[in-house]
Amino acid sequence: MSTRRNRSQGQTLELVLPATSANLGPAFDAAALALKLFLKVRARIAPEFSVQARGRDSEVCGQIENHLIITTYREVLQAEARSVRPLALRIDNQIPIGKGCGSSAAARLAGIALAVAFGGLRWTDNQIVGEASRREHHPDNAAACWMGGLAVARISGDGEAQIARVAPRGNWPLLLAVPPQTLSTEQARRVLPSQYSRADAVTNVQNSMLLLAAFIQGRPDLLASTLDDRLHQPYRASLCPLLPALKKLSAESGVLGVTLSGAGSSVLIFLDSKGSEARAKARVAAHLRKCGLAADLISTRITGRGGRDANGWKTRRIAK
Numbered sequence: 001m002s003t004r005r006n007r008s009q010g011q012t013l014e015l016v017l018p019a020t021s022a023n024l025g026p027a028f029d030a031a032a033l034a035l036k037l038f039l040k041v042r043a044r045i046a047p048e049f050s051v052q053a054r055g056r057d058s059e060v061c062g063q064i065e066n067h068l069i070i071t072t073y074r075e076v077l078q079a080e081a082r083s084v085r086p087l088a089l090r091i092d093n094q095i096p097i098g099k100g101c102g103s104s105a106a107a108r109l110a111g112i113a114l115a116v117a118f119g120g121l122r123w124t125d126n127q128i129v130g131e132a133s134r135r136e137h138h139p140d141n142a143a144a145c146w147m148g149g150l151a152v153a154r155i156s157g158d159g160e161a162q163i164a165r166v167a168p169r170g171n172w173p174l175l176l177a178v179p180p181q182t183l184s185t186e187q188a189r190r191v192l193p194s195q196y197s198r199a200d201a202v203t204n205v206q207n208s209m210l211l212l213a214a215f216i217q218g219r220p221d222l223l224a225s226t227l228d229d230r231l232h233q234p235y236r237a238s239l240c241p242l243l244p245a246l247k248k249l250s251a252e253s254g255v256l257g258v259t260l261s262g263a264g265s266s267v268l269i270f271l272d273s274k275g276s277e278a279r280a281k282a283r284v285a286a287h288l289r290k291c292g293l294a295a296d297l298i299s300t301r302i303t304g305r306g307g308r309d310a311n312g313w314k315t316r317r318i319a320k
Helices: 068-079 103-118 125-136 140-147 185-190 198-217 220-226 242-246 277-290
Strands: 002-006 010-022 031-045 050-055 087-093 150-155 161-166 174-178 255-260 267-271 296-300
Touching: 010 103, 010 140, 031 103, 031 140, 031 174, 031 198, 031 296, 068 087, 068 103, 103 125, 103 140, 125 140, 125 150, 125 161, 140 150, 140 161, 150 198, 161 198, 174 277, 198 220, 220 255, 242 255, 242 267, 242 277, 255 277, 267 277, 277 296
Parallel strands: 050 087
Antiparallel strands: 002 010, 010 031, 031 087, 031 150, 150 161, 174 267, 174 296, 255 267
16 A cells, blocks of 8 residues: 655545455365455545546446445544545456455455545554454455455454465466356355354365465465365355356366355366466367356466555554
């Protein structure tokens, strides 16, 4: 996050927050990757609230009524008994909205960061991610979006987030398969059972630990087995038809592993770095056409850049 002064307009805050892909198969509600697709927000104090938006889903990003960034900004300041100063926002968005790519976590974190900066709050990383996590009802997206890289997170008893950030080793080419239809997290949660067997729980613990080791050691060869999940994907497959279709692809297609992105509806595809990414993308597209499914295929990478300042989270009181 960067702050700079413009003499004619007062202080301006600029935020760059990455898309995220959470759950990663077995790491349900625990881990997420930050991706090289960004929500960019430029904010300044203004006489009234306004929003200008461009990029992906600009019509949604530009609607000032019930705007998630502005609503979060207001609510945080009101909860902290700080005055709510109207902002003029300029948004440039690359993150698909409502499709499991962390758009709401990025927007909530933007609102929280604006409240912290313009409200003169002195919050830590854990407080910021904890606030976003309470609003998101899970910490994985928020942690990866704020910290970058691979983030593992949980909410502690006092409501703050406990975060471990990992810089994945090696090259991890990715494809996001983004369908036309959206899927709300609430709808995706409703199909999950209230109880699981011990065997399913143990399998997910084992696979999530091996998945973490794969990122730390640069072992994409482990993906095919470690992405197997028994807690959420089997129940959400009917809501996300891209998942069962894409899981039929083999390593010969240049695909090492497939998992739901967040709760869906998008799917995250891990590609073989030793092969041609363009050829693998073409094979995925051909397979989806054969299955009668539509999706926007977005090439991306894991990014180490999170929403926080590269040198650590810093707040400055804004002169009134």
